Amino acid sequence: MSFSIPVSIPRLKALHAHNLRSDQDLLDFIPRRYLDRNSVSSVGMLKGSGEEATIIGTVKDIRQADKRLEVIVEDSTGRLKCVWFRGTAYFKKLLSPGDEISVFGKVQRFGAWLSIAHPDVEKIKDNSQLTKTVGTIPVYPSNNFFKKVWLGSQQFQQWALQLLSRDTLPDLLPESVRLRLKLTTRHQAYLYVHSPENLKQANAGRVYLKFEELFFFELAVHTLKLRSASKPAQLHFNGPGELTKTFFNEVLPFELTAGQVNALKDIRTDFGSGRLMNRLIQGDVGSGKTIVAIGAILMMLDNGYQAIFMAPTEILAEQHYRTLFSYLNPLGVDIRLLTGKRKSSQKKEILNAAALGSPMVIAGTHALIQEGVELPRLGLIVVDEQHRFGVEQRARFSSASIPPHTLAMSATPIPRSLALSVFGKLDISVIKGLPSGRKPIKTGIRPDTKREDVYQFLDTVLTDGGQVYIVYPLVEESEALDLENAMDGFETVKGRFPAHRIGLLHGRMKADEKEAVMQAFEAGDTAILVSTTVIEVGINVPNASVMVIEHAERFGLSQLHQLRGRIGRGSRQSYCILITSPKQSKTGRERLRVMTETNDGFLISEADLRLRGPGDFLGTRQSGVPEFRFADLVEDEALLQEAAAQVKLLLADDPELKKPEHEQLRLYFQKYLNERRKFFEMM
Secondary structure, eight states: OOOOOOOOOOHHHHHHHHOOOOOHHHHHHHEEEEEEGGGGGOOOOOOOOOEEEEEEEEEEEEEEEEEEEEEEEETTTTTEEEEEEESHHHHHHHHOOOOOEEEEEEEEEEEEEEEEEEEEEOOOOOOHHHHHHHHEEEOOOHHHHHHHOOHHHHHHHHHHHHHHHOOOOOOOSSSSHHHHEEEEEEEEHHHHHSSSSSSHHHHHHHHHHHHHHHHHHHHHHHHHHHHHSSSSSOOOOOOOOOOHIIIIIIISOOOOOOHHHHHHHHHHHTTTTBBOEEEEEEEOOTHHHHHHHHHHHHHHTTTTTTEEOOSSSHHHHHHHHHHHHHHHGGTTEEEEEEEESSSSHHHHHHHHHHHTTTTEEEEGGGGGGGTTOTTTEEEEEEEESSGSSSSHHHTTTTTTSSOOOOEESSSSSHHHHHHHHHTTTSEEEESSSSOOOOOEEEEEEEEGHHHHHHHHHHHHHHHOOOOOOEOOOOBTTTTTHOOOHHHHHHHHHHHOOTTTTEEEETTTSHHHHHHHHHHHHHSSSSSSEEEGGGGGGSSOOEEEEEEEETTTGOOOOOHHHHHHHSSSSSSSSOOEEEEOOOOOOOOHHHHHHHHHHHHHHHEEEEEEEHHHHHHHHHHHHHHHOOOOOOTTTTTTTTHHHHHHHHHHHHHOTTTTTOGGGGGGHHHHHHHHHHHHHHHHHHH
């Protein structure tokens, strides 16, 4: 890839450092904001109370004092001081007395002077032309690479207009879609973005580019989903048998919720459809997804197949194994545990049994999909917390010679629009509501100065026979610091509650040590469990009714909700206490406020998505969420849904895109899909 326009070697290096390598990359490098001539303020209008403003004026004086640079800007109504404490050499070289410039920033008053610290600055070469014809000035993203080679907004706009004046860009969207939604043409969209006459044009250009990006993403998702749905299953299903009926009629000690019943109906329909199942079960913490998974496993066992139950961590795999064993062992089901830390002799015995092909269930971690694991009659893979597996791991799930059905579960409720994007090839069942008899958890915020009041409340809970979690955060992504923090907390708690047995759980413990600690807590031998976030998912101790989360402001909303889901599982009223330090950001305070207002995981996930964005919300490296150049999955949810709707209409009319009017679309889409095939096939 290269540019068809002249670019100097230093600038070429700067562009490459920003991953700009082609003409299309330059066109896609769009302004981050615009200076609207109609919204420009005069210096005389400014109050200096922290308001943001754009001023266009003339540089009158430049003063350097030690590491401080002051530039005096004047318009017809007064003077303004622009101040830099870093990058002074660049701005001193960039600006000269007499230059016409625009400055943007937060205006403060210091004595007699109005001042902006570190403003955004753009030089305007011909202010008379600006006054007459140019209503909106684009401001492009900048960085140190660009500044060193004098690459500013004017040059980026000049390059874009040079490219657009030379060739007309062909439309990629179907004309029917573009006209239906009253979108501009592709070529005009880029003109509007790079050289708008007003903000309305700039917005129209951005809307087109966002929609086009989302449209092709959704087209890939739906096309591959149609192809996947057409693959016949090589597994024979004759309906639920004796194991399934006995479990639900005689063994299960409670009635299923409506959400669980509907999810099981979806799974049974998938098994009997003759196609491979690829289904995601979404449900809040405690909604009963595991029982649904057990129902699916039993249906497979009834039909002579094997099943595996995968979890992202060893402690969660061990917890699932204990749960599966308690339900399935009375039915005579062969249930095993396979993790990376199991002894070689244990692994060999499990693998030998699995290779015989007899019906059995294996719970474990990613060790289940490594080489050497042979499951000749594998009929079902259950994946818990699917988004915590990387896309490459997820791709191996269906690599068997006879692909199995796949049932994914997520206790992190994801807004439907994002779920469709991240798990595009999966059908989705949602379990709403909690099993009967569960009381809503009461959540409160307490400053760390009130910790003793919290401990006194714990005294009453422990005296009444209750159990307590005390959770410490991951500090700066360091397991060592995390461990040290929990260890200090463990000693503090031991000293404060000498009459009670205190347990400690953290990620560095050996598997048998963690299992011993959890078994002691589950049995009630331990009154307080001091833990790091290893208890975030999967732990089930109904008698534990209080959770204290230290430094709660350091957690994300969804993680707080996951932690809180460890309590509220028994008959006791449960309480979650968020202990905070005095120093909190506005976002941190907002997160904690949401936690006190609702126990609904879907509402919490939507708030978390707004506050943190989709990449951070799901963990981009783990989930495989793609980076969008123009669109934002949070802000542009309505556009995403519209793109999905238009794609469905298109594929219903022309599933193979073979109509003559879709030739340009088909050719571009083939190229688009080939460049991203690995990602989409791993979804």
